[in-house]
Amino acid sequence: MTREETETSGEDMMIDDPKPKIENDFNVHYLRIYYGNLFPYTDIHKWLSYGHGTCLFTCLSFFLSHSLKSFKNASLMEAAIKSNFPYKIDIGAVYSVDPDKRHAYAQSGTNLFTPVERELVFDIDITDYDDVRYCCSGADVCSKCWPLMTVAIKVIDTSLREDFGFKHILWVFSGRRGVHCWVCDAKARRLTNEQRSAVAEYFRVYKGNENNAKKVDLMGHSLHPFLARSYVDFLKSFFEGELQATQSIFSSKEKYEKILGMITDEDIQADLRGKWENSARSSLSEEATSLLRWEQLKKALQSKRNKALSLRTCVEEIVFTFTYPRIDLEVSKQMNHLLKAPFCVHPKTGRVCVPIDPNNCDEFDPLAVPTLSQLIEEINSGGLKMDVDDDDSDSSLLGKSIKFFRSSFLEPLLKSCKEEIESSYKTKIAKTKDSFSW
Amino acid sequence: MEVIRSQKRTVSNDVVSTPTLPLYLTAPHMEVRLEEFELFAIDRLRVLKGVSDGLARARNPNEMDDLVETLWKEHMRLSNVSEMINKDIISHFVLRLVYCRSDELKKWFLSMETALFRHRFRLKKIEEQRAIVGEFGLPYKAVIGAELESLKERLGLVARSHGQISSDGTCNMLYFDPMFTLSHLAVKLVPFLMEKFLSFLSFAVENIYYKVPFEEVPDLVASRRVLLQKGFAFVAGTQLVSLVVTQFRSHLSKALILTNRKWTTTIREREKDRLTPIVEALSTSYLGPDYSQSNEYADISLKDIDQVSKSSFPLCMRHLFEKLREDHHLKHGGRMQLGLFLKGVGLKLDDALAFWREEFTKKVGSERFDKEYAYAIRHNYGKEGKRTDYTPYACSKIITSAPGAGDHHGCPYRHFSEDNLKAALSRMGLSSRGMEDVMDKVRNRHYQLACTLTFEAVYGTSCDTGINHPNQYFEESQKILKSKTPAAPV
Numbered sequence: 001m002t003r004e005e006t007e008t009s010g011e012d013m014m015i016d017d018p019k020p021k022i023e024n025d026f027n028v029h030y031l032r033i034y035y036g037n038l039f040p041y042t043d044i045h046k047w048l049s050y051g052h053g054t055c056l057f058t059c060l061s062f063f064l065s066h067s068l069k070s071f072k073n074a075s076l077m078e079a080a081i082k083s084n085f086p087y088k089i090d091i092g093a094v095y096s097v098d099p100d101k102r103h104a105y106a107q108s109g110t111n112l113f114t115p116v117e118r119e120l121v122f123d124i125d126i127t128d129y130d131d132v133r134y135c136c137s138g139a140d141v142c143s144k145c146w147p148l149m150t151v152a153i154k155v156i157d158t159s160l161r162e163d164f165g166f167k168h169i170l171w172v173f174s175g176r177r178g179v180h181c182w183v184c185d186a187k188a189r190r191l192t193n194e195q196r197s198a199v200a201e202y203f204r205v206y207k208g209n210e211n212n213a214k215k216v217d218l219m220g221h222s223l224h225p226f227l228a229r230s231y232v233d234f235l236k237s238f239f240e241g242e243l244q245a246t247q248s249i250f251s252s253k254e255k256y257e258k259i260l261g262m263i264t265d266e267d268i269q270a271d272l273r274g275k276w277e278n279s280a281r282s283s284l285s286e287e288a289t290s291l292l293r294w295e296q297l298k299k300a301l302q303s304k305r306n307k308a309l310s311l312r313t314c315v316e317e318i319v320f321t322f323t324y325p326r327i328d329l330e331v332s333k334q335m336n337h338l339l340k341a342p343f344c345v346h347p348k349t350g351r352v353c354v355p356i357d358p359n360n361c362d363e364f365d366p367l368a369v370p371t372l373s374q375l376i377e378e379i380n381s382g383g384l385k386m387d388v389d390d391d392d393s394d395s396s397l398l399g400k401s402i403k404f405f406r407s408s409f410l411e412p413l414l415k416s417c418k419e420e421i422e423s424s425y426k427t428k429i430a431k432t433k434d435s436f437s438w
Numbered sequence: 439m440e441v442i443r444s445q446k447r448t449v450s451n452d453v454v455s456t457p458t459l460p461l462y463l464t465a466p467h468m469e470v471r472l473e474e475f476e477l478f479a480i481d482r483l484r485v486l487k488g489v490s491d492g493l494a495r496a497r498n499p500n501e502m503d504d505l506v507e508t509l510w511k512e513h514m515r516l517s518n519v520s521e522m523i524n525k526d527i528i529s530h531f532v533l534r535l536v537y538c539r540s541d542e543l544k545k546w547f548l549s550m551e552t553a554l555f556r557h558r559f560r561l562k563k564i565e566e567q568r569a570i571v572g573e574f575g576l577p578y579k580a581v582i583g584a585e586l587e588s589l590k591e592r593l594g595l596v597a598r599s600h601g602q603i604s605s606d607g608t609c610n611m612l613y614f615d616p617m618f619t620l621s622h623l624a625v626k627l628v629p630f631l632m633e634k635f636l637s638f639l640s641f642a643v644e645n646i647y648y649k650v651p652f653e654e655v656p657d658l659v660a661s662r663r664v665l666l667q668k669g670f671a672f673v674a675g676t677q678l679v680s681l682v683v684t685q686f687r688s689h690l691s692k693a694l695i696l697t698n699r700k701w702t703t704t705i706r707e708r709e710k711d712r713l714t715p716i717v718e719a720l721s722t723s724y725l726g727p728d729y730s731q732s733n734e735y736a737d738i739s740l741k742d743i744d745q746v747s748k749s750s751f752p753l754c755m756r757h758l759f760e761k762l763r764e765d766h767h768l769k770h771g772g773r774m775q776l777g778l779f780l781k782g783v784g785l786k787l788d789d790a791l792a793f794w795r796e797e798f799t800k801k802v803g804s805e806r807f808d809k810e811y812a813y814a815i816r817h818n819y820g821k822e823g824k825r826t827d828y829t830p831y832a833c834s835k836i837i838t839s840a841p842g843a844g845d846h847h848g849c850p851y852r853h854f855s856e857d858n859l860k861a862a863l864s865r866m867g868l869s870s871r872g873m874e875d876v877m878d879k880v881r882n883r884h885y886q887l888a889c890t891l892t893f894e895a896v897y898g899t900s901c902d903t904g905i906n907h908p909n910q911y912f913e914e915s916q917k918i919l920k921s922k923t924p925a926a927p928v
Contacts, residue, residue: 164652165669187669191653198656202666220599224662225592227599 030372031345038375040343040402041078047184047410048091051417088347090338093118094189115335120166120188120196122203123331123339124152125178132322134247134255139348141177141366144246149179150361151238152325155230156181156203157358163226164199168413170405171356173369175346179356180339184413186420193334200332202226205324216262216320218313230324231316239319240294248286249322250293253277259297262318264310268300342405345372354401355409370397459558459566460523461573462530463689470528476716479536481513482529483720486550491904493553494884499560506557535705535713536720538698548694552687559679567678574685578648581672586647589665593647593672596665647672648681655680740789750915752889752908753850753862754836755779761846766800771839771847773811775831777818782830782909787819832907833886851876851885868895 081089093115126145130137135144153171160166160183168184191199205227206215223231243249250256256276260269276293284292301314331337342353350371356364378397470478488509492502514529516522530551537547559567581589652671658664658680664671673681706714738746747759758776762768768776773794780790794815798807816822833849841848850859856877863873872895879888890905897918905911 162668163666165667187653195653195656198652198660201660202662222595222598224599225595225665226662228595 030350030376033376033379034345034372035081037379038398039081040405041075041081043402043406043410044341044343045077046414050184050186050189051414051421089341089344091341092338093335117189118335120183120191120199121332121337121339122156122181122183122200123174123178123328124149124156124181124325125174125328127177128326128328131258132247132249134249139177143365143367146366147238147242147246148323149366150364151234151323152327153179153181153356153358153361154234155325156327158233159203159226159230162229163202168409168416169358170342170409171358171361172342173351173354173356173364173366174340175351175353175369176349177366180353182339182342186417196335197329197333200327200329203325203327204329205320206326216317216324218317218320221312223313223316227320231319235319235323239323240291243322244290244294245287247322248290250276250290251286256293259318262321263297263301263314265304265308268304268311272297272300343402352398352401354398355405357404357408458519458523459555459562459570460527460530461570461686461689462527462693463574465531466527468524468528472712474525474528475532475713476720478525478529479532479720481525482533484513485509486533486547486554489550489553489557490546491887493549494879494882494887499557502553503557503560506554507561510558532717533720534694534697535701536717538694538701544691544694544698548687548691551690552683555686556679556683559682564675567682568675571678571682574682576681576685578650578673578681581647581649585649589647589667589672592665596663597674600663646675648675648678650681654684656684738784740793743785743793746783749919750912752905752911753866753892754848755908755912756866757850757862758846762797766797767802769845769847771841771845773814774818775836775839775847777815778828778830779908779912781819781828783912787816787821790815790819830907830909833889833905836908837885849885849889851880851888852883856880863892866892866896868892 094117096114096116126133126136126141126149127138129145129148133145133148136142157169157171160169160181166183166185166188170182170184172180172182174180205218207217218227222228248255249259253276256272260273263269263272272293275296279289297318298315301311305312331339340353342355345352350373351366351369352372352375354369375397485506489502489506492505497505514522514525516525533547537543559570562570649670650673652659652664652666652669655664655671655673655677658673658677659666659671663677664673666672709717744763747756751759755776758768758772761772762776777790777794780793785793791812794811795804795807798811802810813822818828820828836847837849837852839848841853850862854862859880860873860877863876868876872891876888876891876895879885879891886904886906889911890901893901893905893911893914897915899918901914905914
């Protein structure tokens with residue numbers, strides 16, 4: 001999770017300005033209106049209760065007070081959020097005892113305040129790709145590099161469903177430059193830290209730092225079926241298509257040297273380098289140049305493929321380096337890690353953390369996500385208070401997101417929770433019927 | 439388990455039926471002699487501490503296999519197989535009592551017992567391994583028929599992704615690599631086909647795959663050594679160890695919680711005059727010789743003592759000695775730690791009195807020395823009061839002591855700041871490389887290992903048993919130095 005600093009923008013109140021042009025989309029007054037009218041309390045509470053009607057021991061952290069809170073029902077949660085207007089809300093694990101009372105349970109020898117359940121979460125941040133994107137760096141993101149996130153969603157989502165068998169998966173825009181994934185199946189919530197770590201490591205391919213030129217090492221005589229499927233279904237076409245168009249990774253000497261460094265055979269390196277230096281002044285576009293050079297590289301490697309094992313997987317390694325998802329392992333491994341709640345507002349951009357549909361993630365545009373000021377303006381111009389529970393809210397900026405959250409995530413999840421509660425109840429009844437001993 | 443005092447033990451029948459690697463699933467019904475209760479536990483503890491040492495030294499899995507085999511033979515072997523199994527089971531359950539009592543003890547015991555189990559399992563033949571899997575009552579079935587057919591190709595990919603093409607029986611299916619050029623084929627055709635055919639057969643026979651929920655084999659998932667589909671992992675027969683170890687650990691973890699509950703609610707009180715003191719002593723017990731009787735190596739005279747302190751004392755005692763010479767005084771903790779050590783080293787009572795008197799009178803005067811300090815020294819040698827001959831402190835005791843302001847006792851690897859420790863180590867003659875190794879152990883809280891590495895660096899030899907007593911350090915050092923220059927005093 002990215003621990004971000006808050007803005008101290010409490011005093012920028014421009015409500016008297018007839019046409020408020022806000023430099024900073026985020027201020028306390030707008031937050032108040034947002035949490036007063038737009039934040040979907042009931043839906044969030046239903047989600048975190050998982051059919052039990054209460055999320056009593058779920059740890060929610062409010063950034064302002066940094067205190068851990070838990071709520072018996074939606075209206076209490078609503079009241080607390082409305083009185084605090086936190087800059088952000090983070091969701092943590094469900095604990096064995098009330099988080100508010102954890103100090104009372106502190107004892108030597110055994111720790112009673114332990115996490116019991118927690119969604120399996122993933123955090124993908126585009127700054128982790130800085131070494132392979134040339135359009136932006138750091139906190140910026142644009143339409144040229146955002147597709148890296150799209151591909152990441154496809155790869156991870158497919159694997160979570162096909163390999164791990166998970167069904168209730170929520171993808172959320174992190175508000176600025178990444179995505180979060182919440183896996184909410186009961187099996188996922190009950191995973192131990194060790195099991196979470198195993199899933200995270202299963203997804204890990206990139207092992208890079210400044211010291212090594214080759215950051216992806218696909219050893220062995222074949223790819224694991226998961227990696228092979230990701231390559232064939234998503235990565236290869238993305239690399240040879242969209243990536244070349246947006247990043248042109250071969251078009252300049254600085255760029256292609258980085259790739260040449262990943263080829264372990266010096267003869268091939270020298271050969272390609274020679275070719276490309278000579279064609280530096282060609283009339284082709286950047287994109288076409290890039291594609292041509294990629295074909296030349298593949299051909300060069302193909303001809304020498306049997307000479308060394310490391311050359312066999314070189315093509316795939318290059319593709320993986322540029323396109324394969326890079327998740328933040330630490331976020332996934334521990335149950336007690338806090339992660340930003342969906343539908344809260346990002347302090348730096350003012351954008352709402354809306355859900356992303358993994359089946360349509362190509363169409364998601366991070367720069368078109370509603371900002372706090374846009375939402376407020378919508379309320380102002382509409383003249384009415386938006387009612388989030390209103391089914392006709394499809395037309396509003398936020399309504400579509402809330403509707404998607406409900407229909408494709410919340411409802412199936414609650415149905416499955418209900419079935420599970422019922423079946424475990426039935427098993428309990430059956431057990432007590434069978435035995436008369438005590 | 440029933441602990442009795444009688445000489446003869448009735449051999450129980452339900453133990454012998456298990457294979458040679460018990461799973462400790464339920465406490466056995468057998469009678470145990472009181473002496474065996476403690477002795478068996480101590481022997482097993484030696485094994486576990488050996489395992490701990492091996493892991494701290496980052497031994498690779500094959501080395502650990504060998505280490506475990508050696509340790510087990512050395513400490514747990516008995517002439518009769520069923521006796522051996524009994525000892526195995528009894529010692530495990532006794533140690534459960536000892537190590538269930540706090541989170542830290544539980545964590546250590548769980549790690550060591552799991553590692554011990556893992557390596558003992560790896561040493562078994564594959565049929566025995568399969569039998570053990572059955573013992574656990576795991577509901578996992580082998581994948582057969584149409585399901586296996588649909589998975590075969592991908593299972594082969596998984597095996598190949600970890601470079602398994604050798605024909606050692608673990609190899610995989612008939613996978614024809616399209617990258618082979620024609621000339622390559624022509625040369626190798628016949629042996630190649632034979633090899634593939636044989637390996638195909640062995641695949642058919644050896645490589646059974648079990649369908650297991652992925653949560654049960656986290657390490658295989660993490661390293662992508664298994665195929666996953668809809669939440670299930672397909673675990674090869676050769677990967678059973680992973681499956682079994684996870685089960686073992688999870689079962690033991692739960693059992694320890696239950697044992698702790700039973701201990702605190704009933705057993706501890708009920709056994710307070712019999713088993714409880716034994717149990718409580720076992721977790722901190724030092725398991726080597728107690729150096730209460732000095733031997734011929736160790737007779738030292740006062741005139742040699744300064745030289746000996748520089749050449750053979752471990753860092754803790756060297757520090758105390760230097761401070762005594764410097765300040766002409768030591769507080770109580772330091773007097774005890776150094777004084778008993780010197781006794782173990784071979785300093786006779788008269789020499790000891792003379793030694794301490796020589797230093798202390800420089801500060802407090804002769805009369806005060808006789809009045810306040812001499813008695814305590816004589817007491818340590820068992821010449822006063824209840825005449826207990828006190829034994830020199832082992833490392834475990836020294837490490838857990840808590841030196842306060844003005845104290846110089848304790849373990850420097852634990853109690854010194856990093857800078858002070860480095861300075862002290864360089865005075866002992868360590869190179870910066872050697873020092874880094876030692877500091878690395880210190881940061882990971884392996885204090886005795888740090889002292890062992892210091893020993894190895896100073897004397898240029900390895901100390902496989904590890905240092906766990908200052909007098910052991912002294913004796914080993916003297917042995918080495920005497921073997922180099924037999925005539926001169928060292």
